[in-house]
Amino acid sequence: MRRFLDRYWYAYAMVLPVVVVIAVLVLYPLAQGVYFTFTNINEGNIANPVLERPATFDFVGFKNYLNVLSGGDSFGAFWGTLVRTLIWTFSCVFFHYTIGLGLAMLLNRQVRGRTLYRVLLILPWAVPAFISAFAWKYMFNAQYGIINQLLRSAGLPDPVWLGQSNWALVSVIIVNTWLGVPFMMVALLGGLQSIPGDLYEAAEVDGATPWQRFRHVTLPGLRSVSSTVVLLGIIWTFNMFPVIYLIAGPNPNARILVTYAFERFFSGASRDYAIASTYGVLILSVLLVFATIYRRALRKQGEVW
Amino acid sequence: MTLDASSLQVVKATDRRLRRTDRSKGASIALHAALIGASAIAVFPVFWVFITSLKPDARAVEPTPKLFNESSLDNYTRVLSGEKGDFLAWFGNSVLIALMTTVIGVFISATAGYAASRFRFPGKRGLMMSFLLVQMFPFAVLIVPLYNILIALGLNGTSIGLVLVYCTTAVPFCTYMLKGYFDTVPADIDEAGRVDGLSPFGVFWRLIMPLAKPGLAVTAFYAFLTAWGEVAFASAFLSAADESKTLAVGLQVFVQQNRTEWGHLAAASILVAIPAIVVFYLVQRFLVQGLASGAVKG
Amino acid sequence: MAEVSYVKASRVFSGNPPVRAVDELSLEVADGEFLVLVGPSGSGKSTALRMLAGLEDIDEGAIHIGGKDVTNVPPKGRDIAMVFQSYALYPHMTVAENMGFALKLRGVAKTEIKAKVEEAAKMLDLTKYLERKPKALSGGQRQRVAMGRAIVREPSVFLMDEPLSNLDAKLRVETRANIAALQQRLGTTTIYVTHDQVEAMTMGHRVAVLKDGLLQQCDTPRALYDRPANAFVAGFIGSPAMNLKTVPITSEGAKLDGVIVPLSRDAIAAAGGLDEVTFGIRPEALGIVPSGEEGMEMTVELVEELGADALVHGAVKIGDASQRFVVRVDGRTPPTLGQHVKVAVRDHSEIHLFHPETGERLEA
Numbered sequence: 001m002r003r004f005l006d007r008y009w010y011a012y013a014m015v016l017p018v019v020v021v022i023a024v025l026v027l028y029p030l031a032q033g034v035y036f037t038f039t040n041i042n043e044g045n046i047a048n049p050v051l052e053r054p055a056t057f058d059f060v061g062f063k064n065y066l067n068v069l070s071g072g073d074s075f076g077a078f079w080g081t082l083v084r085t086l087i088w089t090f091s092c093v094f095f096h097y098t099i100g101l102g103l104a105m106l107l108n109r110q111v112r113g114r115t116l117y118r119v120l121l122i123l124p125w126a127v128p129a130f131i132s133a134f135a136w137k138y139m140f141n142a143q144y145g146i147i148n149q150l151l152r153s154a155g156l157p158d159p160v161w162l163g164q165s166n167w168a169l170v171s172v173i174i175v176n177t178w179l180g181v182p183f184m185m186v187a188l189l190g191g192l193q194s195i196p197g198d199l200y201e202a203a204e205v206d207g208a209t210p211w212q213r214f215r216h217v218t219l220p221g222l223r224s225v226s227s228t229v230v231l232l233g234i235i236w237t238f239n240m241f242p243v244i245y246l247i248a249g250p251n252p253n254a255r256i257l258v259t260y261a262f263e264r265f266f267s268g269a270s271r272d273y274a275i276a277s278t279y280g281v282l283i284l285s286v287l288l289v290f291a292t293i294y295r296r297a298l299r300k301q302g303e304v305w
Numbered sequence: 306m307t308l309d310a311s312s313l314q315v316v317k318a319t320d321r322r323l324r325r326t327d328r329s330k331g332a333s334i335a336l337h338a339a340l341i342g343a344s345a346i347a348v349f350p351v352f353w354v355f356i357t358s359l360k361p362d363a364r365a366v367e368p369t370p371k372l373f374n375e376s377s378l379d380n381y382t383r384v385l386s387g388e389k390g391d392f393l394a395w396f397g398n399s400v401l402i403a404l405m406t407t408v409i410g411v412f413i414s415a416t417a418g419y420a421a422s423r424f425r426f427p428g429k430r431g432l433m434m435s436f437l438l439v440q441m442f443p444f445a446v447l448i449v450p451l452y453n454i455l456i457a458l459g460l461n462g463t464s465i466g467l468v469l470v471y472c473t474t475a476v477p478f479c480t481y482m483l484k485g486y487f488d489t490v491p492a493d494i495d496e497a498g499r500v501d502g503l504s505p506f507g508v509f510w511r512l513i514m515p516l517a518k519p520g521l522a523v524t525a526f527y528a529f530l531t532a533w534g535e536v537a538f539a540s541a542f543l544s545a546a547d548e549s550k551t552l553a554v555g556l557q558v559f560v561q562q563n564r565t566e567w568g569h570l571a572a573a574s575i576l577v578a579i580p581a582i583v584v585f586y587l588v589q590r591f592l593v594q595g596l597a598s599g600a601v602k603g
Numbered sequence: 604m605a606e607v608s609y610v611k612a613s614r615v616f617s618g619n620p621p622v623r624a625v626d627e628l629s630l631e632v633a634d635g636e637f638l639v640l641v642g643p644s645g646s647g648k649s650t651a652l653r654m655l656a657g658l659e660d661i662d663e664g665a666i667h668i669g670g671k672d673v674t675n676v677p678p679k680g681r682d683i684a685m686v687f688q689s690y691a692l693y694p695h696m697t698v699a700e701n702m703g704f705a706l707k708l709r710g711v712a713k714t715e716i717k718a719k720v721e722e723a724a725k726m727l728d729l730t731k732y733l734e735r736k737p738k739a740l741s742g743g744q745r746q747r748v749a750m751g752r753a754i755v756r757e758p759s760v761f762l763m764d765e766p767l768s769n770l771d772a773k774l775r776v777e778t779r780a781n782i783a784a785l786q787q788r789l790g791t792t793t794i795y796v797t798h799d800q801v802e803a804m805t806m807g808h809r810v811a812v813l814k815d816g817l818l819q820q821c822d823t824p825r826a827l828y829d830r831p832a833n834a835f836v837a838g839f840i841g842s843p844a845m846n847l848k849t850v851p852i853t854s855e856g857a858k859l860d861g862v863i864v865p866l867s868r869d870a871i872a873a874a875g876g877l878d879e880v881t882f883g884i885r886p887e888a889l890g891i892v893p894s895g896e897e898g899m900e901m902t903v904e905l906v907e908e909l910g911a912d913a914l915v916h917g918a919v920k921i922g923d924a925s926q927r928f929v930v931r932v933d934g935r936t937p938p939t940l941g942q943h944v945k946v947a948v949r950d951h952s953e954i955h956l957f958h959p960e961t962g963e964r965l966e967a
Contacts, residue, residue: 021473029447029453111340120344126584126585128578131578144366144370273449283443284441496658
């Protein structure tokens with residue numbers, strides 16, 4: 001034991017602050033959150049230290065899970081919402097990645113004004129999300145929004161973007177794409193710059209066309225960056241609630257799992273913490289399953305990650 | 306490039322030779338057109354908020370928006386004078402909270418990232434995995450348990466409690482990124498430092514931290530943004546008193562039932578965005594390098 | 604100034620099975636001595652040096668510096684300076700700051716640091732570059748800064764880990780001489796690691812040869828060349844490498860291609876009872892003889908012209924197999940490709956015999 005401490009105490013001392021913060025502020029609340037899923041806790045029966053009211057909620061077993069997983073409308077139509085969440089996640093990440101990669105490749109060329117372009121293109125990342133949300137909500141407005149004005153003047157149909165239709169989902173996907181592209185672009189630009197130039201020269205000498213160079217040099221060279229940022233992108237997008245919540249509000253057409261959890265949590269007559277937590281645990285489970293499959297697939301392709 | 310007389314003559318003789326770096330005119334125009342188009346889309350919403358911020362609330366909701374319409378700086382004056390809520394106090398709270406999050410978040414992720422990069426120790430793998438797990442959990446749903454724990458620690462309603470909560474969301478990604486960045490600093494540098502007489506902490510503080518500036522800049526940017534624009538926790542954990550709100554919470558006063566004061570909201574938004582954009586501008590030249598090494602090494 | 608000793612020091616990397624990177628190394632280095640650790644990659648030479656520096660654990664045994672047991676002392680307490688293969692210059696510090704960093708950590712006064720740095724810079728011809736960052740220096744200059752960083756500290760032991768391997772060939776030869784001269788002048792005990800046996804032979808007072816974590820032999824360059832302790836050392840030291848062949852042995856001598864190479868009575872006695880021995884002879888101890896004389900029949904396959912002399916590679920039949928031999932001949936009259944020549948032992952005192960299985964030197 002002494003030898004163990006002798007050898008590792010530097011390392012443990014350096015990770016200790018992070019471990020303490022995460023354990024206290026994540027693991028403990030997480031455990032409590034999981035416990036809530038087996039109760040009927042809500043605003044009315046939770047212990048309230050301010051009013052010195054003791055807790056009166058009861059243990060209900062798996063009732064919350066049964067309610068949610070049976071997919072009833074009064075519990076957020078879980079399966080429909082899950083499908084919408086998947087559509088939302090994959091279309092956002094798809095656009096983030098393809099547009100981000102395209103722009104990164106443009107920026108990776110010798111082009112005049114490259115630094116200026118880069119600064120302008122990363123700007124959406126620097127603007128706080130709630131401000132971007134206001135800006136887009138304003139621009140999407142059906143009556144006085146600039147977007148519909150532009151569409152009308154171009155003779156195109158002007159949908160009610162944030163109304164009770166699937167346009168609401170389209171709108172939030174557009175906004176989230178706008179928000180998320182800079183991160184992908186920057187990460188992929190870094191990845192592109194780390195591909196040694198002589199690989200391209202070797203490919204050119206071997207007679208590869210530009211497309212073949214992209215296919216056989218660029219994409220494999222970006223693989224490790226891509227696998228990381230795509231996984232992160234999927235996790236973040238799956239749980240991205242401010243954009244939808246601030247733009248579309250509690251609109252069921254743009255509802256994803258996490259916004260519904262938040263809705264149950266904050267609105268409604270009785271702030272249903274139990275159902276919100278149940279949703280939280282289900283979201284975590286879905287992501288865990290996904291991450292496990294993802295990593296296994298990567299490992300099968302020989303990627304050590 | 307140096308040119309001597311003979312090589313100049315050769316160029317003249319063959320009239321025009323194709324250089325490897327040359328691009329056809331059409332390709333150049335297409336490249337710039339694509340970049341200009343993308344930049345316009347990236348900047349437009351911010352530009353439009355700025356345009357709106359100059360209009361009175363009533364003019365901001367006209368069916369056919371114009372670029373300028375009774376534009377003035379009145380919205381800014383009113384927002385700053387505190388007529389619409391104590392904007393300057395909110396601003397101060399936000400700056401304090403964001404800076405504390407940045408300093409604490411970067412420091413603890415740097416120590417953890419360094420340990421993960423340099424030392425092998427039992428539990429390292431578990432630690433890195435738990436970071437990924439933390440990213441997966443929808444934090445919004447943890448508000449009640451978090452609230453309970455902040456009460457237990459006596460930190461509810463204080464900025465430090467909120468700062469710690471922000472750290473938990475920022476730290477996992479920051480640690481991953483800094484670990485990746487530290488991996489690119491050769492271990493020889495550490496050893497040279499040890500031989501020169503530094504302790505392991507000394508190596509970290511005096512050699513690695515100065516060398517990791519690009520990585521630290523990106524991490525700082527990320528941590529700052531995490532705290533600067535956050536709404537849900539800030540509205541749940543800070544006391545309801547007007548002078549203890551952050552900007553993100555305070556700005557909700559402009560969004561009242563059925564009637565949004567778009568002009569004022571836009572002006573306030575621009576004021577909020579400025580510090581974030583300044584921070585962004587300061588670190589942007591490090592962003593590509595810093596983020597890449599972090600993400601590549603994962 | 605201090606002497607260094609390894610006392611059965613081992614470094615064991617955990618694994619299955621555990622790897623003994625350095626295995627019970629025992630070595631005494633005298634005060635002021637220049638000792639070179641040489642061996643192929645993976646021989647444990649760098650690990651041995653890093654154990655001395657305190658950068659690797661000493662899992663068994665002990666290490667003493669200046670008579671003091673430093674086995675559990677961290678690097679900063681060992682009074683050593685190290686030159687790394689990559690130089691490991693601090694990129695964010697100027698040359699002067701790099702060189703003075705250790706002194707600054709020790710709390711030496713600024714003026715004194717400045718004086719010492721300037722003195723070392725003068726010695727290494729770096730005065731012009733003191734305010735530059737390492738990035739703005741050439742490879743040779745960086746190498747000298749790394750040396751300067753070590754000198755300024757005035758440590759009791761210098762440790763150098765392949766300090767020349769990132770230089771081009773010409774600069775390497777030049778710097779080799781400079782380092783040896785500098786060490787002579789400062790008189791500081793120096794342990795120098797290299798994989799290049801020429802470097803080892805030209806620089807070291809003594810050379811320790813390692814293989815698979817085990818010390819093979821530690822002696823002066825001359826003694827290593829003349830009396831290698833085993834077949835490995837014999838093949839490793841000397842360029843081109845010694846011809847080492849397993850051949851049958853009779854009571855008169857070793858049998859090569861029908862020719863009996865006579866051996867001394869002592870040698871035959873040492874090989875007593877063996878049917879075969881590993882027979883070693885350096886290319887320079889062989890020679891081409893006129894076709895009438897007795898010798899081995901060799902077909903020339905390759906001639907390497909070195910200017911002053913030439914190396915002739917060719918095939919000789921030993922038993923049923925054809926074996927390659929290298930012979931050093933006068934550069935002005937080399938044989939041509941495909942030619943059949945007669946090769947004979949020029950100097951019988953330069954024949955080395957080794958045990959065919961253990962590789963140990965056979966001697967009375």
